[in-house]
Amino acid sequence: xxxxxxxxxxxxxxxxxxxxxxxxxxxxxxxxxxxxxxxxxxxxxxxxxxxxxxxxxxxxxxxxxxxxxxxxxxxxxxxxxxxxxxxxxxxxxxxxxxxxxxxxxxxxxxxxxxxxxxxxxxxxxxxxxxxxxxxxxxxxxxxxxxxxxxxxxxxxxxxxxxxxxxxxxxxxxxxxxxxxxxxxxxxxxxxxxxxxxxxxxxxxxxxxxxxxxxxxxxxxxxxxxxxxxxxxxxxxxxxxxxxxxxxxxxxxxxxxx
Amino acid sequence: xxxxxxxxxxxxxxxxxxxxxxxxxxxxxxxxxxxxxxxxxxxxxxxxxxxxxxxxxxxxxxxxxxxxxxxxxxxxxxxxxxxxxxxxxxxxxxxxxxxxxxxxxxxxxxxxxxxxxxxxxxxxxxxxxxxxxxxxxxxxxxxxx
Numbered sequence: 001x002x003x004x005x006x007x008x009x010x011x012x013x014x015x016x017x018x019x020x021x022x023x024x025x026x027x028x029x030x031x032x033x034x035x036x037x038x039x040x041x042x043x044x045x046x047x048x049x050x051x052x053x054x055x056x057x058x059x060x061x062x063x064x065x066x067x068x069x070x071x072x073x074x075x076x077x078x079x080x081x082x083x084x085x086x087x088x089x090x091x092x093x094x095x096x097x098x099x100x101x102x103x104x105x106x107x108x109x110x111x112x113x114x115x116x117x118x119x120x121x122x123x124x125x126x127x128x129x130x131x132x133x134x135x136x137x138x139x140x141x142x143x144x145x146x147x148x149x150x151x152x153x154x155x156x157x158x159x160x161x162x163x164x165x166x167x168x169x170x171x172x173x174x175x176x177x178x179x180x181x182x183x184x185x186x187x188x189x190x191x192x193x194x195x196x197x198x199x200x201x202x203x204x205x206x207x208x209x210x211x212x213x214x215x216x217x218x219x220x221x222x223x224x225x226x227x228x229x230x231x232x233x234x235x236x237x238x239x240x241x242x243x244x245x246x247x248x249x250x251x252x253x254x255x256x257x
Numbered sequence: 258x259x260x261x262x263x264x265x266x267x268x269x270x271x272x273x274x275x276x277x278x279x280x281x282x283x284x285x286x287x288x289x290x291x292x293x294x295x296x297x298x299x300x301x302x303x304x305x306x307x308x309x310x311x312x313x314x315x316x317x318x319x320x321x322x323x324x325x326x327x328x329x330x331x332x333x334x335x336x337x338x339x340x341x342x343x344x345x346x347x348x349x350x351x352x353x354x355x356x357x358x359x360x361x362x363x364x365x366x367x368x369x370x371x372x373x374x375x376x377x378x379x380x381x382x383x384x385x386x387x388x389x390x391x392x393x394x395x396x397x398x399x400x401x402x
Contacts, residue, residue: 031336049358054372077298078298082290082294089286093333241329256294256315
């Protein structure tokens with residue numbers, strides 16, 4: 001309804017005397033910042049894609065990301081990252097509800113929904129901390145120079161290479177406990193890109209949470225009420241939704257395909 | 258509520274009175290994500306070899322992600338409510354991504370092909386890995402670690 005009202009309005013936008021973009025300065029600049037930020041993320045993700053396309057082998061995400069906190073060694077591909085995605089979508093909804101309350105100048109509503117958004121942000125960051133910790137401290141059998149070593153996923157080590165056939169292990173005179181497998185080292189670039197890109201995204205989530213906390217305190221103290229509008233909440237909201245938007249593509253590039 | 262004292266705004270948006278649209282978009286995003294997950298898991302469960310069917314599934318997942326991006330930007334970030342002049346200054350520069358993706362992924366692919374062609378060690382490793390890959394996938398399905 002609002003859309004049609006504005007877009008159908010016959011105004012000569014370029015005839016001077018008014019802003020042809022019909023948007024408040026700070027909000028416009030937030031949009032341009034987010035556009036430039038999307039190029040930064042895009043450059044990272046495309047660089048990752050380029051390296052991935054240049055390799056004959058790349059680890060399958062369903063194999064790398066198949067654990068869930070408290071579930072031990074149960075094979076649960078993509079389950080944990082689905083939870084993380086759901087948390088982020090939910091926090092995006094609570095943020096847009098905060099913006100909605102702001103449109104109506106409802107201070108209590110803004111504070112309530114902002115608080116939930118912050119909770120969602122912390123929940124997401126905690127999930128990421130667990131995931132990183134789990135990957136780094138994991139111990140996987142890797143065949144290095146004819147010996148079996150225990151590797152975790154790090155910037156310099158990738159334990160997710162192709163499987164070493166049983167006959168090959170026998171030939172080398174090596175044995176592993178029943179049910180365990182030995183892999184060759186995988187592409188080293190995997191760790192750098194995974195930690196680099198999810199880390200950069202996590203940094204955005206973290207700064208988004210800080211911004212939201214500042215907004216919460218300001219809203220609670222009645223700063224926006226005195227100002228007569230909640231435009232700052234809209235700008236913080238744009239940033240927060242952008243974080244969710246980037247996750248859509250991180251989720252796509254690292255976990256789904 | 259008084260109107261924002263921003264002089265840049267000629268026509269004010271009337272704030273919508275209900276949150277119906279927000280929840281509708283939430284359900285759309287949730288359903289798309291679940292479908293994506295289903296497809297992602299089917300890639301794993303079907304264990305398809307590199308080929309048309311696998312690329313088709315991945316293509317659908319990518320298109321669904323773009324649909325999600327559209328809903329987030331258009332409704333949650335309210336870009337759809339802004340006027341066309343402003344929307345175009347955001348959307349048109351992003352078109353560069355089409356070229357970035359085609360050019361750089363093609364570059365990576367060509368790098369792989371060139372190395373396979375001219376680096377005997379790389380090719381040997383590659384083909385060996387390709388052979389292992391099938392067996393590898395079968396092992397992974399049953400085993401842990």
